[in-house]
Amino acid sequence: MFVRKAFYWWLFPSAVILPAWLLIGWAIFGTGGWTFVGLLVVCPILFVAQLAVGGIMMARRSVRDSRAVSWYDVGLLTAWHLSVVVFGLFIPGVSSWIAVLGILLGLAAFWVSLWELVTEARVRVQQTFDAYERAAQPQQVRRPDDGFADDAEIIVIEEHRDER
Template sequence: MFIRKAFYWWLFPSAVVLPVWLLIGWAVFHPSGWAFVGLLVLCPILFIALLAVGGIIAARKTVRDQRAVSWYDVGLLAAWHATIVVFGCFIPGATGWIAVLGVLLGLATFWISLWELITEARMRVKQTFDAYERAAQQQQVNRPPSGFTDGGEYIVIEEPRDDR
């Protein structure tokens, strides 16, 4: 549970820390000037992607209630964030493959977290609908049987008053 909670608290800080790490990695490992130009485009996109995934994950009620992400989220986020950290090391010859792996893991994390959100929302709506349906059935059971009614017809007989 500690790991799941740690990833929950890491969701939004990672949107800032990981793009900044790419810029620090460029300064430390000195790949090239063109890599810096690429980072100027990549870092804002990565920031938005990390915020979007974090928002989708945090939108789930179970995540907010438990303050912990699911194990699927832990696995995907760990792999995605690890590829971003390794990409920031600018390893010669492997940077392209790491970038492709990072994009694929980012897309997988996005779609799987969206699937979890939709599945959980569908389940909650179904539970709510079932609860309303049970309440309606209980109300029908508590009503008196239809044989006790008089059919809705009333006859009113007025008698004259005797004023003596």
């Protein structure tokens, strides 16, 4: 549970820290001016993508209540964030493959978090609908007990009048 809670608190700071790491990594391992121009495009896109995925995850009630993301989220976010960190090292010959992997992992994180949100919302709506449906059905009303047992003998007296 600690790991899931840690990722919950890491969701939004990562939107700032990871793009900043790409710029810092470029400054340390500098690979040229065109790479910097590419980063000026990639960093805002990464920032928005991180915010979108974090926002979708935070939209789930289970995440807000427990203050912990799911294990699916942990796995995808770990892989995605590691790919961004490794990309920031700008290793020659590997960076382009890591960039493609990072894009695919970002898309996977987006769609899986959206799938979890829709699934959880569907379950909650169905439970609410079922509760309203049960409440709307007429209930069987018990009549007050009239004091007679079901097996009691009933005597009927008929009265006849002579008409003269």
